[in-house]
């Protein structure tokens with residue numbers, strides 16, 4: 001058995017949690033804070049069988065892994081055109097990224 005401890009962005013947590021719940025995984029969610037940026041993040045704990053580790057890592061990657069996202073820069077005054085409408089510039093930014101720790105678990109007991 002393994003304990004998966006994963007730290008994800010708060011924004012990524014809701015969809016990741018629903019996917020894990022839908023796939024019938026037991027999850028504990030902790031509200032945590034990154035020690036470097038001092039910003040809130042989410043830590044999830046999952047006790048799972050060894051053979052499920054890759055599947056769970058893949059679900060985490062799909063919902064919290066690094067990915068490209070189009071963002072629009074705030075319009076600069078020079079971008080106001082003759083029709084008085086503003087245009088902002090789309091830029092491709094990298095968002096997300098999860099940290100995963102996989103720990104051995106000797107036994108799970110419910111008493």
Ligand code: 2BA
Pocket residue numbers: 007033034035036037038039041097098099
């Ligand atoms: P990430 O490496 O994506 O880490 C995101 C968050 O995951 C971290 O938040 C921390 O809460 C957790 N985390 C990552 N690796 C960990 C580990 N080995 N042990 C325990 N927790 C871990 P923050 O600490 O606020 O860090 C935010 C981002 O700042 C990090 O993104 C990384 O890009 C950078 N960073 C963190 N510590 C750094 C350091 N000592 N020097 C330079 N950059 C650092």
